[in-house]
Amino acid sequence: MQGVGFRPFVFRLAESRNLSGHIRNTASGVTIEVQGEPSAVNDFLLHLGQEAPPLSRITNITTRELPVVPETEFSILHSQGGEGVHTLISPDVALCADCLREMLEPADRRYRYPFINCTNCGPRFTIVRSIPYDRAQTSMAVFPMCPECQAEYDDPHNRRFHAQPNACWRCGPRLELRDQAGTRIECADPMAGALEKLQAGQVVAIKGLGGFHLAVDALNPVAVRLLRERKRRVEKPFAIMVPNTAAAEEFCVIDDAARRVLESVQRPIVLLPRLSSSPVAEDVAPGHRELGIFLPYTPLHHLLFAQGKFSALVMTSGNRSEEPIAIANQEAVARLRGLADFFLVHNREILLRCDDSLVRASARGVRQVRRSRGYVPLPVFLKEEQPAILAVGGELKNTICLMQGKQAFLSQHLGDLENPEAYKFFLEAIQHLQNILEITPEVVAHDLHPAYFSTHWARQQTAVRLVGVQHHHAHIASCMAENHLEGKVIGLALDGTGYGTDGKIWGGEVLVADYAGFERAAHLEYVPMPGGEAAIRDPWRMAIGYLAHHFGEEVHQLPLPWLRKISRRKIDTLVRMTRQHINSPWTSSCGRLFDAVAALTGIRQTVTYEAQAAVELEAAMGDATDHRAYPFALDPSDGGWVIGTRPLWETLLRDLDKGVPQSVISLRFHQGLMDVLAETVQLVRGRTGFDRVCLSGGTFLNKFLSTKLTSRLASAGFAVYTQNEVPAGDGGLSLGQAMVAAAQVRGEALLLPDGNAHALA
Ligand SMILES: [Zn+2]
Numbered sequence: 001m002q003g004v005g006f007r008p009f010v011f012r013l014a015e016s017r018n019l020s021g022h023i024r025n026t027a028s029g030v031t032i033e034v035q036g037e038p039s040a041v042n043d044f045l046l047h048l049g050q051e052a053p054p055l056s057r058i059t060n061i062t063t064r065e066l067p068v069v070p071e072t073e074f075s076i077l078h079s080q081g082g083e084g085v086h087t088l089i090s091p092d093v094a095l096c097a098d099c100l101r102e103m104l105e106p107a108d109r110r111y112r113y114p115f116i117n118c119t120n121c122g123p124r125f126t127i128v129r130s131i132p133y134d135r136a137q138t139s140m141a142v143f144p145m146c147p148e149c150q151a152e153y154d155d156p157h158n159r160r161f162h163a164q165p166n167a168c169w170r171c172g173p174r175l176e177l178r179d180q181a182g183t184r185i186e187c188a189d190p191m192a193g194a195l196e197k198l199q200a201g202q203v204v205a206i207k208g209l210g211g212f213h214l215a216v217d218a219l220n221p222v223a224v225r226l227l228r229e230r231k232r233r234v235e236k237p238f239a240i241m242v243p244n245t246a247a248a249e250e251f252c253v254i255d256d257a258a259r260r261v262l263e264s265v266q267r268p269i270v271l272l273p274r275l276s277s278s279p280v281a282e283d284v285a286p287g288h289r290e291l292g293i294f295l296p297y298t299p300l301h302h303l304l305f306a307q308g309k310f311s312a313l314v315m316t317s318g319n320r321s322e323e324p325i326a327i328a329n330q331e332a333v334a335r336l337r338g339l340a341d342f343f344l345v346h347n348r349e350i351l352l353r354c355d356d357s358l359v360r361a362s363a364r365g366v367r368q369v370r371r372s373r374g375y376v377p378l379p380v381f382l383k384e385e386q387p388a389i390l391a392v393g394g395e396l397k398n399t400i401c402l403m404q405g406k407q408a409f410l411s412q413h414l415g416d417l418e419n420p421e422a423y424k425f426f427l428e429a430i431q432h433l434q435n436i437l438e439i440t441p442e443v444v445a446h447d448l449h450p451a452y453f454s455t456h457w458a459r460q461q462t463a464v465r466l467v468g469v470q471h472h473h474a475h476i477a478s479c480m481a482e483n484h485l486e487g488k489v490i491g492l493a494l495d496g497t498g499y500g501t502d503g504k505i506w507g508g509e510v511l512v513a514d515y516a517g518f519e520r521a522a523h524l525e526y527v528p529m530p531g532g533e534a535a536i537r538d539p540w541r542m543a544i545g546y547l548a549h550h551f552g553e554e555v556h557q558l559p560l561p562w563l564r565k566i567s568r569r570k571i572d573t574l575v576r577m578t579r580q581h582i583n584s585p586w587t588s589s590c591g592r593l594f595d596a597v598a599a600l601t602g603i604r605q606t607v608t609y610e611a612q613a614a615v616e617l618e619a620a621m622g623d624a625t626d627h628r629a630y631p632f633a634l635d636p637s638d639g640g641w642v643i644g645t646r647p648l649w650e651t652l653l654r655d656l657d658k659g660v661p662q663s664v665i666s667l668r669f670h671q672g673l674m675d676v677l678a679e680t681v682q683l684v685r686g687r688t689g690f691d692r693v694c695l696s697g698g699t700f701l702n703k704f705l706s707t708k709l710t711s712r713l714a715s716a717g718f719a720v721y722t723q724n725e726v727p728a729g730d731g732g733l734s735l736g737q738a739m740v741a742a743a744q745v746r747g748e749a750l751l752l753p754d755g756n757a758h759a760l761a
């Protein structure tokens with residue numbers, strides 16, 4: 001990987017053992033030639049693997065003997081750009097302990113300098129225009145180094161040797177404070193100015209590593225409410241940044257796994273159980289039992305907390321609703337107009353936008369929810385060699401994937417493509433990833449949904465072969481790929497929306513699949529979604545859809561308090577639409593089932609962000625302990641099974657009538673769904689003999705379902721595989737699409753005359 005201090009490390013290692021030779025980046029990776037005493041050469045090799053710098057990763061070392069040549073020095077040769085240099089660009093890395101110490105040391109020449117960095121830390125991916133990773137190819141190119149910085153940069157013994165973003169007060173980027181119109185505010189210390197505004201309860205847009213954040217004091221309820229109202233009252237939770245792990249312990253339950261992830265160099269936002277004593281303002285994450293929390297990762301962030309003025313700051317993406325995060329100064333002023341009171345900006349350009357990553361901590365490391373800054377552009381390592389394929393993902397929470405050899409490169413989070421800004425970002429990401437990786441795809445893989453923007457784009461590509469991949473098949477293939485599985489598995493793909501091979505909306509699917517194809521072994525029953533998209537925004541419509549489907553006109557007689565708030569005419573219309581199938585597409589979506597239960601229980605009738613009802617339904621469970629599960633039906637159909645919900649509604653409605661608390665209803669629902677899924681998977685095993693199960697799809701962000709179902713299946717003798725390295729939601733789709741396309745290109749599936757390979761259901 002470039003920019004992680006590997007070459008200077010090798011230089012020092014060779015020098016200390018009196019070895020001559022050189023190091024350079026080549027097409028096959030890093031090549032090192034050393035010459036000297038045999039014992040010294042062996043010693044060099046031994047330490048090469050053991051002492052490599054923290055950010056480097058050695059995948060393998062091969063050695064061979066060379067004839068002796070006349071030379072006396074060890075040198076670092078220039079990296080050869082262009083043709084096939086396959087050393088990777090590093091992700092952005094959190095400020096290291098050495099740089100932090102220097103920045104807080106009054107005698108240091110970089111005292112309080114917000115852009116201090118070295119080879120062990122700092123920006124990489126977000127400041128690179130193209131390869132090789134040299135200063136000239138980064139947004140630091142416009143800052144010629146002062147003699148002192150240059151001397152550090154040239155000295156192999158210095159921590160800043162070849163640190164491309166190396167800079168100081170004299171030669172590097174500077175902060176600037178601007179008002180809401182973008183006019184520069186004259187002040188000696190823009191950082192102090194910004195802190196004052198934050199203390200006064202104002203909203204400050206802060207330029208970070210991969211984009212702007214909107215910041216307010218997280219403990220000031222008035223300030224947080226102001227930000228929420230300006231962000232159009234959307235209820236999506238805000239992340240908070242705290243100065244260190246000790247501070248995090250005031251807000252959340254922190255165990256060892258959480259501590260490791262919080263303090264990791266990737267510094268993702270970690271979703272952690274919130275303490276009831278947490279002093280954070282209620283509006284930070286309304287209706288949530290978890291908080292998204294992260295630690296400072298740039299020197300600028302550390303300076304925000306250095307004077308102890310705040311114990312937590314809201315740091316939410318600088319955007320409006322689902323637009324991509326703003327990155328350029330003028331763009332931010334324009335796009336965040338009316339949201340921010342002040343702008344803390346700087347003159348180092350962000351070349352590539354990259355949101356904060358969002359993860360859960362697990363004993364094995366992280367479980368990705370949104371894989372972005374800190375992880376991208378590191379590849380997912382694959383088991384087998386693969387052809388060059390570009391997969392363009394889905395529609396919401398889009399990522400793309402560029403695959404070649406044994407590596408799959410997923411892009412950062414690109415957003416919801418129905419948003420024009422996000423679509424532009426999608427186009428940029430396709431170009432940029434191909435540039436920095438020098439991969440030219442021969443095949444483009446896409447979703448089957450004809451209306452997705454990603455599908456549209458793919459279908460405009462005429463020079464490549466296209467492969468359409470069914471949404472849930474892609475989810476399962478993604479899970480298989482990161483777990484290095486081959487052959488057939490049972491795949492449980494649960495989510496909100498995915499286009500089925502029968503044109504209906506799938507989402508509660510049990511597949512028998514390998515990379516090349518799949519068979520639909522079982523699914524949730526089809527029910528009408530009255531009003532189509534409107535039923536996604538308004539879970540109450542979905543509840544009426546389910547009830548009208550199962551009980552017809554009786555809906556009116558149901559003793560549901562929330563039902564009385566909706567006009568009789570509206571309900572009649574929905575019942576008629578459902579019964580007569582007018583503008584009511586069929587769906588087997590698991591997300592819609594969660595929506596209907598949440599609405600029926602009175603938890604959430606209308607949502608302002610994706611999966612809100614499901615998240616709140618899970619949170620409503622609280623510490624309920626009743627373990628009587630709601631019943632589901634499991635009926636044979638077409639050689640498979642259909643999971644029916646009529647018994648669920650009958651029991652749930654009786655519970656509502658009896659005044660059973662929401663927490664207990666939520667628990668019984670979760671328990672019942674888990675039971676019927678486990679039972680279905682066992683039936684599929686009985687029929688096929690397969691005992692490996694892959695769990696994927698956005699529903700598995702539900703902690704109860706993912707952990708309890710995993711242990712239930714494991715105790716029934718299944719090998720259970722989940723998604724960790726890539727998201728289980730649609731952010732992980734592109735990896736699965738690429739793997740399916742690779743298998744189909746290898747001719748393992750029937751190709752239809754239109755050039756698209758379809759799954760063989
Ligand atoms: Zn450093």
Ligand SMILES: [Zn+2]
Nearest residue numbers: 146149168171
């Ligand atoms: Zn300097």
